[in-house]
Amino acid sequence: MADLSDVQSTFALDDVIALLARTPVTLDALLRGLPEWWTRANEGDSTWSAFDVVGHLIHGEETDWLPRVRIVLDHGESRTFDKFNREAQFDSSAPQSLEERLDRFTALRRENLTQLASLTLTAADLDRTGRHPAFGVVTLRQLLATWVAHDLDHVMQISRVLGRQYANEVGPWRAYLRVISGEQG
């Protein structure tokens, strides 16, 4: 666990929405039109390619984030969240081109942010609680913050998996590149 003593602790619903709205545009800017050898490459056995990650983000929009928000609002702690299938992007029903996946993620995220805005959450709502299948009681604020951090986690992962494909090409510079060495730096 990294030392987190210096991190900010600032949370505002506007910031959550600002970041969530940016992720599809960011991934589109980075990935659309890149050659397939790159976007389908992973980091070895049981790791994900950029293409896989976008599929995972789609599934989160469909089944995880906003449905859990609704469970908190409608049922509180009385109904445990459904478990999230982290491998659904490997189902044959997932869109099979990167461009389709980017389009679908963009559309789903837009729709979910519209729905989120329509809930007109108050500060008091953010303290409402639900029940996570592994963690137990969590707050709506934690769920929304996690939606954001999860996006950023996967932007980080996509950058790393793309960069790592040049591990051999960079020659001696490998030592300076954390994206390749695996150092956090």
Added chain:
Amino acid sequence: MADLSDVQSTFALDDVIALLARTPVTLDALLRGLPEWWTRANEGDSTWSAFDVVGHLIHGEETDWLPRVRIVLDHGESRTFDKFNREAQFDSSAPQSLEERLDRFTALRRENLTQLASLTLTAADLDRTGRHPAFGVVTLRQLLATWVAHDLDHVMQISRVLGRQYANEVGPWRAYLRVISGEQG
């Protein structure tokens, strides 16, 4: 050092240009308009904020990547590359708003890619060699691959520094979020 035995080893100048052209758009999509508390936050002492990283990328465009390409082509191994100042973004001459930095990075990158295209590098050119102050002899191919991997390294870093600001807000989900835990995963 991560296990890199499974990585691709594919290099084409078109791919280099494709990725290098995408980075300014990607960072603009992610960062422009985010609140300043977020883009100026770092990960603790001697670490960089997103704002700092964009300044570092500007300095690379101004003094590092294309100038080194030209040194290889004009002088080969006879002239050692100038050292890269990794802290130049803290000089007072660096643009002082994130929006200015994004604009400047975008303009410099575009100009440098135009210059790179004008060199009409051949496959044989990519094997030409220069001299790095620490590593000794390197190829033009390695330099160009490193330009790409360095971009991705810093996209990864920016995602991480943004995500980590929610370290406390995510509550128990912290354990699942590599962007916060520091795990590579």
